[in-house]
Amino acid sequence: MYGLVDCNNFYVSCERVFQPRLDNRPVVVLSNNDGNVVSRSAEAKQLGIPMGAPFFEVRELLRHHQGHALSSNYALYGDMSRRVMARLAAHAPAVEVYSIDEAFLDLHGLTTYCGTLDTRVQAIRRDVLACTGIPTCVGVAPTKTLAKVANRLAKKHPELQGVLRLDTASRRERALRALPVADVWGIGYQYAGKLATHGIRTAWELSQVSEAWARKHLGGVVGWRLVQELLGQPCQDLNPSEDGTLARKSISCSRSFGQRLTAFDDLWGAMATYLSRAAEKLRAQGDQAHILTVYLSQDRYDTRVPPPYTRSTTLTLPGGPTSDTLQLLAYARRMLERLYEPGRVYVKAGVVLDGLERPGRGQQLSLFAPASSTATNPLSDVRAQQLMRSLDALNRQFGRGTVRPAATVTAAGQSAPWQGKAQHKSQAFTTRLEDLLVVG
Amino acid sequence: MTSIELFEVGEPTTTLWLPVFASLVPAGFPSPASDELEELFDLNRILFRHPEATYLIRVSGESMRGAEIHAGDLLAVDKHLEADHNHIVVAVVEGECTVKRLVRRGTSWWLQAENPAYADYEITEPDNLRIWGVVTHVVHELIPGKLTALLRSRD
Numbered sequence: 001m002y003g004l005v006d007c008n009n010f011y012v013s014c015e016r017v018f019q020p021r022l023d024n025r026p027v028v029v030l031s032n033n034d035g036n037v038v039s040r041s042a043e044a045k046q047l048g049i050p051m052g053a054p055f056f057e058v059r060e061l062l063r064h065h066q067g068h069a070l071s072s073n074y075a076l077y078g079d080m081s082r083r084v085m086a087r088l089a090a091h092a093p094a095v096e097v098y099s100i101d102e103a104f105l106d107l108h109g110l111t112t113y114c115g116t117l118d119t120r121v122q123a124i125r126r127d128v129l130a131c132t133g134i135p136t137c138v139g140v141a142p143t144k145t146l147a148k149v150a151n152r153l154a155k156k157h158p159e160l161q162g163v164l165r166l167d168t169a170s171r172r173e174r175a176l177r178a179l180p181v182a183d184v185w186g187i188g189y190q191y192a193g194k195l196a197t198h199g200i201r202t203a204w205e206l207s208q209v210s211e212a213w214a215r216k217h218l219g220g221v222v223g224w225r226l227v228q229e230l231l232g233q234p235c236q237d238l239n240p241s242e243d244g245t246l247a248r249k250s251i252s253c254s255r256s257f258g259q260r261l262t263a264f265d266d267l268w269g270a271m272a273t274y275l276s277r278a279a280e281k282l283r284a285q286g287d288q289a290h291i292l293t294v295y296l297s298q299d300r301y302d303t304r305v306p307p308p309y310t311r312s313t314t315l316t317l318p319g320g321p322t323s324d325t326l327q328l329l330a331y332a333r334r335m336l337e338r339l340y341e342p343g344r345v346y347v348k349a350g351v352v353l354d355g356l357e358r359p360g361r362g363q364q365l366s367l368f369a370p371a372s373s374t375a376t377n378p379l380s381d382v383r384a385q386q387l388m389r390s391l392d393a394l395n396r397q398f399g400r401g402t403v404r405p406a407a408t409v410t411a412a413g414q415s416a417p418w419q420g421k422a423q424h425k426s427q428a429f430t431t432r433l434e435d436l437l438v439v440g
Numbered sequence: 441m442t443s444i445e446l447f448e449v450g451e452p453t454t455t456l457w458l459p460v461f462a463s464l465v466p467a468g469f470p471s472p473a474s475d476e477l478e479e480l481f482d483l484n485r486i487l488f489r490h491p492e493a494t495y496l497i498r499v500s501g502e503s504m505r506g507a508e509i510h511a512g513d514l515l516a517v518d519k520h521l522e523a524d525h526n527h528i529v530v531a532v533v534e535g536e537c538t539v540k541r542l543v544r545r546g547t548s549w550w551l552q553a554e555n556p557a558y559a560d561y562e563i564t565e566p567d568n569l570r571i572w573g574v575v576t577h578v579v580h581e582l583i584p585g586k587l588t589a590l591l592r593s594r595d
């Protein structure tokens with residue numbers, strides 16, 4: 001059996017741990033730049049506030065009901081997530097951290113020693129709640145896809161007390177009949193529309209298609225695997241990473257700016273900031289990237305701007321894969337120069353690192369270039385790696401951004417022009433000494 | 441006059457090498473001592489029974505002076521421990537966190553300050569009271585340093 005543990009409206013729950021006055025009130029957490037609702041308390045859901053609602057549309061409604069809107073505080077959420085995942089790892093033989101607030105547990109063979117699965121899973125929920133104050137729901141099933149289904153229903157139906165187990169054929173059928181096909185893990189919005197034209201509206205109908213049909217209409221073997229998983233035949237195992245964190249297959253970092261930007265230098269400052277962050281993440285999981293994508297977006301709501309609103313450019317790194325911030329910056333600057341048009345007004349920028357692999361694994365050496373790409377980086381490879389290691393170590397010890405590329409630095413005392421608005425941000429209660437909770 | 445009891449400590453079975461950060465190592469020259477590093481002291485591991493459940497909290501005010509908890513001190517608070525009679529706890533009273541001693545008097549439970557200038561709080565409605573965590577350690581600075589500086593930066 002697999003379990004999928006999911007934290008209930010995680011961001012709001014984190015805020016409530018340190019601000020008990022937010023209990024029993026409608027609370028929402030806003031996306032970067034205080035733009036849209038990304039997490040809603042049960043009370044906020046009852047007010048009919050949809051996920052993704054623009055803040056300005058719900059501000060009055062919240063105020064009317066003594067509600068609160070908070071800027072996202074990822075330092076806090078990241079640390080609380082780490083604590084939750086560490087507790088889960090203490091209970092299950094293997095854990096796959098799936099996202100900041102979700103994890104798959106391997107529950108195979110646990111019942112031999114620890115009573116029934118239900119008591120086991122309830123004990124895990126109690127422990128996470130006791131250690132972190134974060135409430136969770138768990139779906140338990142023979143496959144990961146069914147565990148996702150079970151978790152969805154457990155969240156929707158409070159009478160299940162946070163746990164749903166789908167281990168018999170009749171339970172599975174009942175659950176799949178109750179689930180719209182769009183809510184199946186891996187189906188998504190576009191496939192759901194396509195399936196509807198074939199008369200497939202529930203997860204149950206999807207699970208009844210033939211192998212030939214699934215291969216034809218659902219992207220070959222991937223689709224057939226999905227159908228088998230719904231039938232209770234496991235096709236996917238856990239992917240626990242060695243360090244307990246989720247190693248990503250691509251790393252991106254993008255933000256909308258706090259104000260509209262037109263000057264190249266400001267855009268370059270933002271881009272360099274995001275790329276340094278992405279490269280840091282890349283090194284943290286021990287990978288190098290083959291492909292770099294950078295993009296710039298204009299305001300899609302501005303009627304004077306003709307589409308396309310977002311322009312991007314992708315480069316397969318000519319010097320081979322790298323995780324070196326300075327090398328990546330050199331490429332990115334030339335890519336940005338190609339994208340940038342003077343006089344245009346930009347609202348967002350982003351970078352994506354793709355084609356990740358561990359260094360030294362089957363690298364294709366170039367016939368003409370030396371093994372290290374000295375063209376973009378005058379330092380030798382070894383010294384460049386040393387520099388990055390020192391950079392990461394310093395920033396770990398003295399705080400993020402202590403040492404950073406000059407392009408990302410703004411004049412003393414001035415906040416960066418690309419810095420997003422976060423006017424309702426709570427303190428970093430667990431990760432900054434200055435921000436600890438104060439009690440009298 | 442404070443009496444001090446001495447406890448016999450057995451022969452240590454392991455040697456713990458502490459890194460010397462004060463020594464200047466010429467860059468690029470490997471330090472002969474670096475092979476001998478076994479592990480660093482990690483106060484967290486020594487002190488905290490449930491690291492994932494332990495949170496640091498700062499104290500304001502002198503309501504717990506009698507328990508040697510002063511304004512500006514750091515508290516380690518364990519959310520996992522079950523609160524019991526005589527524990528010092530962080531409790532949520534009417535949506536605010538407060539640090540007090542939890543005591544039972546007869547059949548009633550109280551949140552007791554350790555300072556005569558502050559009133560005790562009787563827990564009449566157990567539903568209105570939540571124990572946030574149990575205080576396990578106090579970090580109190582005897583020579584003004586970083587903690588004190590942080591406190592000033594908040595004001």
